Amino acid sequence: MQNHLEFPPILMKKALSFVSLCALALSACQPAGDNDPIKIGFIGPLTGDVASIGTTELSGAQLKIEEINAAGGINGRQIELIVEDARCTGADAASAAQKLIHVDKVVAIHGGECSGETLAAAPIAEEAGVILLSPASSSPDVAEAGDFVFRNYPNDALKTIAMANYLEEQGFNKIAVITENTDFTIAFLESLRGEVAEDAIIFSEIVEPGTKDFRTLITRLKDMEFDVFFPNGQTPVFSATVVKQMREQGLEQPVITHDTADSVDYVEVGGESVEGSKIISIPSITDDSEFGSTFLARFDTPAASLAWAAYGYDAIGVLAEAIAEVGTDGAAMRDYLYGLKAYNGVIGTFSFDENGDVVGVTYALKDIQDGEFVIVSDITVE
Amino acid sequence: MQLLANALIAGSLAALIAGGLALVYGTLGVFNLALGQMVLIGGYVTWWLHQSLGLPLTVSIIGGLVTGSLVSWLTFELFINPFYKRHRFLPLVTTISLSMILDAVILLLFEERPLSILPGAKHMLEIAGVRIGQEHIILILLTILLLAIFAYVLHSTPFGRKIRAVVQNDHAAMSLGIRAFAMHRLIFILSGVLAACGGIFIGIDHSLTPVLGFPLTIKAYAAVIAGGKGNFWGAIVCAYLIALLEQLAIGIHWFGAFYIPAGYQQTVALLVIIIFLLFRPDGIFGSSSRAA
Numbered sequence: 219m220q221n222h223l224e225f226p227p228i229l230m231k232k233a234l235s236f237v238s239l240c241a242l243a244l245s246a247c248q249p250a251g252d253n254d255p256i257k258i259g260f261i262g263p264l265t266g267d268v269a270s271i272g273t274t275e276l277s278g279a280q281l282k283i284e285e286i287n288a289a290g291g292i293n294g295r296q297i298e299l300i301v302e303d304a305r306c307t308g309a310d311a312a313s314a315a316q317k318l319i320h321v322d323k324v325v326a327i328h329g330g331e332c333s334g335e336t337l338a339a340a341p342i343a344e345e346a347g348v349i350l351l352s353p354a355s356s357s358p359d360v361a362e363a364g365d366f367v368f369r370n371y372p373n374d375a376l377k378t379i380a381m382a383n384y385l386e387e388q389g390f391n392k393i394a395v396i397t398e399n400t401d402f403t404i405a406f407l408e409s410l411r412g413e414v415a416e417d418a419i420i421f422s423e424i425v426e427p428g429t430k431d432f433r434t435l436i437t438r439l440k441d442m443e444f445d446v447f448f449p450n451g452q453t454p455v456f457s458a459t460v461v462k463q464m465r466e467q468g469l470e471q472p473v474i475t476h477d478t479a480d481s482v483d484y485v486e487v488g489g490e491s492v493e494g495s496k497i498i499s500i501p502s503i504t505d506d507s508e509f510g511s512t513f514l515a516r517f518d519t520p521a522a523s524l525a526w527a528a529y530g531y532d533a534i535g536v537l538a539e540a541i542a543e544v545g546t547d548g549a550a551m552r553d554y555l556y557g558l559k560a561y562n563g564v565i566g567t568f569s570f571d572e573n574g575d576v577v578g579v580t581y582a583l584k585d586i587q588d589g590e591f592v593i594v595s596d597i598t599v600e
Numbered sequence: 601m602q603l604l605a606n607a608l609i610a611g612s613l614a615a616l617i618a619g620g621l622a623l624v625y626g627t628l629g630v631f632n633l634a635l636g637q638m639v640l641i642g643g644y645v646t647w648w649l650h651q652s653l654g655l656p657l658t659v660s661i662i663g664g665l666v667t668g669s670l671v672s673w674l675t676f677e678l679f680i681n682p683f684y685k686r687h688r689f690l691p692l693v694t695t696i697s698l699s700m701i702l703d704a705v706i707l708l709l710f711e712e713r714p715l716s717i718l719p720g721a722k723h724m725l726e727i728a729g730v731r732i733g734q735e736h737i738i739l740i741l742l743t744i745l746l747l748a749i750f751a752y753v754l755h756s757t758p759f760g761r762k763i764r765a766v767v768q769n770d771h772a773a774m775s776l777g778i779r780a781f782a783m784h785r786l787i788f789i790l791s792g793v794l795a796a797c798g799g800i801f802i803g804i805d806h807s808l809t810p811v812l813g814f815p816l817t818i819k820a821y822a823a824v825i826a827g828g829k830g831n832f833w834g835a836i837v838c839a840y841l842i843a844l845l846e847q848l849a850i851g852i853h854w855f856g857a858f859y860i861p862a863g864y865q866q867t868v869a870l871l872v873i874i875i876f877l878l879f880r881p882d883g884i885f886g887s888s889s890r891a892a
Contacts, residue, residue, distance in 0.1 A: 399863060423850075423862040428815060430806045433606040434851040435862055440602075455714040459806050466722050467731050487807050489719045 255298035256291075256541060258283075258534070259318035261311050261329030261339055262354075264303035270521035272331050275353055276301065277517045278530030279328055282538070284516070292542045297534075304330055308338030315339035319346045325546040326351065326537050328530070333357030333402075340367045347548035349555070351537055353529035358405060361573035366552050368574035370533055370565065372500070372581070374402070375409055376599045377476055380498050380581045381448075382413035383597070384474065390445040394421035394471075396435060396460050397450040406476065407450055420444055427452065432460050436467045447473050454481040458488035465491040472496065480523070485589050492586055501565075501582040501593065503528045509564045525565070532563035603851045604844070605730045609805065611843030612743035615836045616798040617816060618823035619747065620791030622835035625824060626767045627787050629688045630680060633695040635795055635820060636813035637702035638675070642668035642796025643803035644706060647715045660717075665796050672792020676785055699813065706810045717803035739801055746797065747836060754832070763787065819866075826873045828883025838873075838884060845869040 260279060263272035283297045291297060300322050302314035311330045318324045319342060327343060330336040331354040343350040344364035352360065352369040361373055385393065393414065397403050404424070411419060421442055423435050439447075447464060451457035457479045473492070477499035484492060503524040504510055509531070510524055520527055537551075539561065544550040560567045560578070568578035581597040617639055624632055632638075646664030649655045655663070679698050683690035722733025754760040763783060765773040770780040798816070802808060823842055827834025849860050849868040860868055876884055 396862075425862045425865070428809075428811060429862075429865075430802075430812075431606070431610050433609070434603060434847045437602045437606065437851055438859070455807060455809060462806075466724050466733060468724065468726075483714055486719060487714050487716055 253295065255296040256546060257298050257300055257322055257324040258537060259314075259322065259324035259327040259329070260299050260301045261304045261314045261318070261327055261335055262331040263306040263335070264301070265305055268306045268332060271354065271526050272303075272306075274520040274522040274524075274526040275331055275530035277520060278353075278513070278527030279534045281513060281516055281527070282531045282534035286534075286538055292538055297538065299328075300324060304332075304335045304339075306332040306335060308334045311335035312338040312342060315342040315350075319343065319348050324348065325541065325548070326551065328353065328533050328537065330355065333360060336360050336367070336369070337363055340364045343367065347552075349537065349540075349548060349551050351533050353533040354526065357402070358409065361575050365574075366548065368555055368570055368576075370536065370563070370568060370576045370579070371529055372579050373575045374406055377498060377581065378406060378409040378413050380597045380599045381410060381474065381476065383599070384496070384498065384583065385414060385418075385446065388446070388472075390472075391415060391418050392444040393419045393446055393448055394439055394442065394444040395419060395423075395448045395450050396432060397422065397424045398427050398429070398452045398456045399424050400427060400452040402478075403450045403452050410448075427456070429456075430459055432463050433467070436460075436464050436469065439464070439469060440467060444471060447471050449473065449475050449479075451475070451478060454479050454484035455487050458484045458486075458492055461495065462488050462491040474498070480584065480591065485586060485591075493589070495586050496594075497584040497586070497591070498581055498597065499584055500525055501580065501596070502591065503564065528564040532561070532565050532568075535563055536561045601728065601730045603847045605732045605736075606851075607840070607844040607847045608740050609732075609736050610846065611840035612740045613798055613801045613805070614819055614823055614839035614843055615747065616743055616794050616801065617820040618827070618835040618839040619750070619832060620794035621820045622824045622827065622832045623763075623767075623787050624791045625829060626832065627763070627770070628680070628684055628784050630684050630691045631689075631695070631821075632675075632680070632788075632791070633692065633817055634675065634679075634699035634702055635791075636816035636818075637699050637706065638668060638671055638792055638795045639799040639802070639816050640706055640808060640810070640813050641671050641702065641799065643717070643799030643801075643808045644710050644715065645796075646800045647717045647803050647808060648710075650717055651715070657717075661800055664800050665793055668796025668799070669789050669793045672789050672795070673785070675792070676788040680788065681785070699817075703810060703813060706813075710808075710810070714807040714809045715803070716807040717800065735804055739804065743797075743801075746794075750832075822870055822873060826877065826884055828885045831883060831885050834883055834885030841884075842869050842873065845872055 260276060262275055263269055279299060283299055286292065287296045300318060302318060304311035304314050318327055326349040328351060330339055330352060333355040336352045336355040337359055339350055340363035344366050347366060350367045352371060354371050355369055356371055356374045358373055358375045360367065360369055395407060397407050421439060421444060449457035449460040457475050461473055474496040479497050480499040505514060509528055513524065513527055540551045540554045544554045555570055558569050560569050566579050568576050571577050583594045583597055584591045585594045621635055624630060642664045645667040646660045649660035649663045650657055675698060679694040680691050683694055722735045724731050724733055754763060762778050765778055766780045766783045774780045823839040824835045827838040846865050846869040850862045850865050853859060
C-alpha cells in the first residue's frame with residue numbers, strides 16, 4: 219500500500235535522526251562475550267490487583283540470582299535479571315516478551331505469572347526458541363502453549379482431580395456449587411464436572427463477579443438435600459460471603475474449596491462461619507522454615523504468601539541448572555528440562571512432563587481451625 | 601416468605617441510596633455519578649472508627665454520617681455548584697472525575713482488602729419459618745423509620761413545603777422568597793447522608809470493597825428512572841420493587857419447569873423495568889407534572 223503521509227521537512231529531519239539513533243543503538247548489541255552476564259527476563263504483574271503476587275515472585279527470583287552470583291555465577295558468568303511489568307494483561311506480556319527476546323536478547327524468561335500473561339508471551343517465545351518458565355500460571359491451556367513453555371506451578375486439572383478424589387473418599391456424592399463467573403472458576407467447574415459422577419453436582423449456579431447477596435440462591439438450597447457445598451470463587455471474599463450467608467440460613471453442610479480461599483481475607487470476612495472449611499491448596503512455606511528465614515533476612519515480609527516467592531526462587535534455580543549443564547542455547551535447554559529427572563527445590567522435588575507441566579509438586583488439604591489454616595494432609599495426584 | 605425477607609434486605613439498601621438521588625435529580629436536575637463512592641466513604645469511615653479505633657458502634661455510625669455529609673458538602677461546593685447553573689450536563693463530567701478520584705483515595709486509604717464493620721455470622725432469628733438476622737431487622741426498621749421521618753418533614757412541615765416548591769419550580773419558588781440555591785445545597789448534603797447510611801448498611805450486612813461504587817450508582821439510577829424522574833416516593837418504591845423482582849427471578853421455580861440462571865438476576869429485573877417504561881415512559885409513578 220502506498221503511503222500518502224507527507225511529513226514537513228523539519229519532522230522528516232527529526233524522524234531521520236531518530237532512525238539513525240535507533241540504528242546506532244542496535245549496532246551496539248554485539249554477540250555476548252564469554253564474560254558478559256547471562257540475561258534472564260522476568261514477566262509478571264508488578265502493578266495492579268495482582269501486584270502482591272508478582273512482586274513476591276520477583277523477590278524470590280532475585281534472591282536465587284543473588285545467591286548464584288555470590289557463589290561465582292554460572293561457569294564464571296553472572297546472571298542479570300531484566301524485569302518487565304505486564305500488569306496481568308496479555309497485551310503487556312506480549313510486548314514485554316518481544317522486548318526481552320529481540321532487544322535484550324535474554325536466554326530464558328521467568329514468567330508470566332497470570333495465565334493470561336503466559337499464554338500471550340508463549341507464541342513469541344516459541345517462535346524465537348526461548349524458554350518461558352512460569353512459576354504461577356495454573357490454566358490448563360498453558361500445557362498446550364508450546365514446546366518451550368514450562369511451569370513449576372501445578373495445572374488446575376490436577377487440582378480438580380485432587381478435589382474429586384477427596385469428595386469420593388468422604389462419600390460426598392451430592393454436591394452444590396455456586397460459581398463466580400471468571401475464566402478460572404468456569405474452567406475449574408467444567409473440569410470438576412468431568413471428574414465426578416455424572417449426576418453428582420445437583421445444584422450449580424453461576425453469578426456475576428462482585429455479587430454480595432446470595433440469600434435467594436441459598437433459600438433454594440434449603441429445600442435440597444446435598445452432602446457438601448463448594449463455593450467456587452475467584453476471590454476469597456466471594457467464597458467467604460456465600461458461606462457466611464449459607465450458615466446464617468442454618469445450613470450446616472461441610473464446605474470445600476480451592477486455593478483462592480487460602481488467604482486471610484477468607485477468614486476475616488467469613489469469621490466463625492468458615493470454621494472447618496476444607497481447602498485444597500499448595501503447601502504453605504512458613505516464616506521459620508529455612509527458605510522463610512533466608513528470605514525474610516533479605517526482604518521485608520512479602521505482600522502475598524511466601525509460597526509464591528518459593529516458586530519464583532525455584533524457577534530461577536531450575537533455569538540456572540539447565541544453563542550450567544547445557545549452555546544458553548534454547549533448544550538444548552528445552553531438551554534438558556524435558557529430560558530432567560528431578561530438581562530438588564524449596565517447593566519439593568520436581569520434574570516436567572511432556573507438556574512442560576510440573577510433576578511431583580503436592581497439594582495440601584487444609585482445614586480452618588480457630589481462624590488458622592492447618593494442613594491436614596498432603597495430597598499427591600498422578 | 602423468605603424471598604420477601606431477602607427482598608426487604610436488598611431493597612432497603614437500594615431505597616436509601618435511590619431516595620437521596622431522586623431528590624437531587626428532582627431539584628437540581630443534576631446527575632451525581634460519584635454517588636456510589638460517597639456510599640462507600642460513609643461505610644469505610646464507620647469501619648475505621650469502629651474496627652481500627654475501637655469506638656462504640658453508635659459513635660462510629662454517627663462519625664460515618666458526619667463524614668458523609670462533609671464529603672457531600674465539599675462535593676457540592678467544588679464539583680457541582682460552580683457548574684450546574686451553566687449547564688446541567690456539566691456535573692455529569694465533574695462527578696465522573698470525582699468518582700475516579702474517590703475510587704483512588706479509597707484504594708489508597710483502605711486498600712483493596714474487604715472490610716466488614718461487624719464480621720462473622722449474624723444473630724439469626726426464625727420468625728414463621730423465615731430466617732433473618734437481628735441486624736437485618738434493625739437495618740430494615742431504621743430504613744423505614746428514616747423514610748417515615750422524611751415523609752413527615754416533606755409533607756407536613758413548612759420546611760418540607762419549601763423543598764417541594766423548589767422541586768416543582770425553583771424560579772417560582774425564589775419569587776416567593778424561598779432561597780432555592782441554599783435548598784439545593786441542603787438537599788445535596790441530605791442525599792449524601794442517605795448515601796452514607798447505605799454504605800454503613802453494606803458494611804454491616806456483608807463487606808466493603810473499593811470496586812462496589814459504580815454498580816451501586818447504576819442500580820440507584822435504575823430505581824430513579826423507573827420511579828419517574830425526580831419522584832422521591834417513586835424511586836423508593838421502585839428500589840424495593842427491583843429488589844423483589846431480582847429475588848423472584850432466581851428464587852421461583854418458573855412454571856414448575858426451570859429456574860432462571862442466577863447470572864441473569866439483574867438483567868431480568870431491569871428488563872421488566874424497561875418493558876414497563878415502554879408503556880409508561882414517564883416512569884411507573886411519573887405524571888406529566890413533576891412532583892415530590
